[in-house]
Amino acid sequence: MSTPQIVLSDPVHLRAEIRAGRFDGPTAGQGGDALQANLVILGADDAIDFLRFCQMNPRPCPLLAVGEAGDPGLPLLGRGIDLRHDVPRYRVWRDGELDEEPTDIAGLWRSDMVSFALGCSFSFEDALCSAGIPVRHQQAGRNVPMYRTSIATRPAGRFSGPLVVSMRPMSAAAAIEAVRICDRFALAHGAPVHLGDPAQIGITDIMRPDYGDVPVVAPGDIPVFWACGVTPQAAIAAARPALAITHAPGHMLVTDIPSARADRILMGPGDLAK
Template identity: 80%
Template structure:
């Protein structure tokens, strides 16, 4: 529910500010309890292979919506969404190489492009905060740290690669409660995939994330890891499609869907696009 003291707690107000070039930062903690989404845009046969990749890897890639070719709207996720303008920052990939991070992608849009909105862990952070569990990167006004792991995804067509995880430091008791809370959000990656020793999942230096900002740990805290919607960017790096567009890590599409009701409202999305 929007907070009258914070205009960016209203998803439509936030998207309007982004479209007008008035906000370009990470979206963690914004949009109230609205579902947030990672974004992948591909054309031609790459889109078909990527759909199969998402279906094979629902934990890091829970599909919220799949767009029609050439259509930048996602009407099931919000009123007047235009994916060419409504994310604070994007990533432009050519042949698997990151070449730019624009704030608008209208110049790159093509008629064969298919958009994939994928669930985001930011969507359960409002529930953690309401339960009294601190979300450190929000407290510090930073981006969440994200890491490539040694855990493999299931390949599909050209797409494969490692699982990417996001991390939040927590006291052990809070981590246990976070598992219980996040199980209620399967479209936002669900419960954590790992707690504790980062080396066990192939992370060599917890203070040097592959994406986002370095974390801050306080006494008694352990790292808690969730599957992350940046996983497709690792898959794009491996598949090397001719052109791909994604969100910049932490800079999400904020939808109009309340995260607590997303499962019921979006039932069948994965089965409608086959």
Template identity: 80%
Template sequence: MTIAAPILHDPRLLRAQIRGGGFDGPTAGHGGDALQANLVILRGSDAADFLRFCQSNPRPCPLLAVGEPGDPALPTLGDGIDLRHDLPRYRIWRDGELVAEPTDIADLWQDDMVSFALGCSFSFEDALTRAGIPVRHQDAGRNVPMYRTSLPTRPAGRFGGPVVVSMRAMPAADVIEAVQICARMPLAHGAPIHLGDPSRIGIADIHAPDYGDAPDIRDGDIPVFWACGVTPQAAIASARPALAITHAPGHMLVTDIPADRAEMRLTGVYL
């Protein structure tokens, strides 16, 4: 059962509430202007190929940080982060199959695990809201709708598969400004990769997302699609590693980093 909670703007307080079992819902709209992150955790034998996959696909997989083997902390993203406890919901994958969605992974942690934090589109939603652009899933208290597409990623080793996108419907008059805002934030997936007709990217029914909740699309809206950090989950299903752990779609790691840092292009994988 998802635990409802008031909007928390302090990322440290939000992580504390998550760790204490007081919040297990989607993090859209929470954490104020803090950068949010997708999560992938793999055994050391799979980590090098996945790192190359991220480097080959920076739009859906913008790297924010890579953890040290066996260390559940990501100190460059926040003081005291512990990836075993600090996401509201996780996904457990065995041989490419989703087998569980727990709220804590301490019992699964192993000494060779390597963590990857990837940028998240929730990080630009605060900027859209400040510009007066509606973020309809937040207004409705829903998770963002996400879809598998016919667009391929660039494979690396065992990892490949389709690009997953998130979608936000908005009035046509707001689209150009939304593109301009997000283009300045490459660590939050940057500008949209598609506007308009969903069938052009292989989405048969926009009202039936593969992940998240059904969209709120109103008369005069245009659907706008961004590359999404759930893309690695499609790659994990294809690669079939013995064990992988990810965030549950929409249930992100909320960092201590201001979201405007997503406007910076980095030379390395650390902020």
């Protein structure tokens, strides 16, 4: 169904191609070093509780920006962003169940809709690679393995559920270095939440992830776990809002913010890359 994809390093150009229907693929490796974001769109009735959920659970739900009700733009993250068209593929959830995966949601947009852009792991994976730490699922061309844990999120209204984690196997020395690096990326899930024994966080079989692909583990590796952006999707499934729209996995909102900026809190439009 996806068209053959080329690499578009300019995020403004990339979003224009997406909007024109000429790009509907995964965004990994696209948009140069621009920060990519998870997207959640909810009606006003649900938005306030979801906002509280994000603020109480910042590791899995690092808030980059929240749109004004009814406004499909996110001026903090990029000039001219229109969330009705500018994500390559969406997921539409009705009563907490996945209903369809369109490439445009203009027909679903309402004047009470609030958008949430959440940091994603692409930012820190780039930093790990730059530090010489192997990101094994990338090297193998696989998706990162993800797991539901026995750690509960802090509930807000109807939004609740387990913390979902992503896992990257690496040596102990690399794990220590990864904590040091990722601690800087508060807007990309920050430092790991666990390492070592998976059973301590309720994961019974590391080789059977709940989402993503089977891990690639090298001799001497230990599993290192990060809070994951799938957590809010699990919370939406639990809350069962009449309508929720998210990006499709891997098909992210590409912003104009340089990825390295995910180590700072975005303070306002003045923070936007010129």
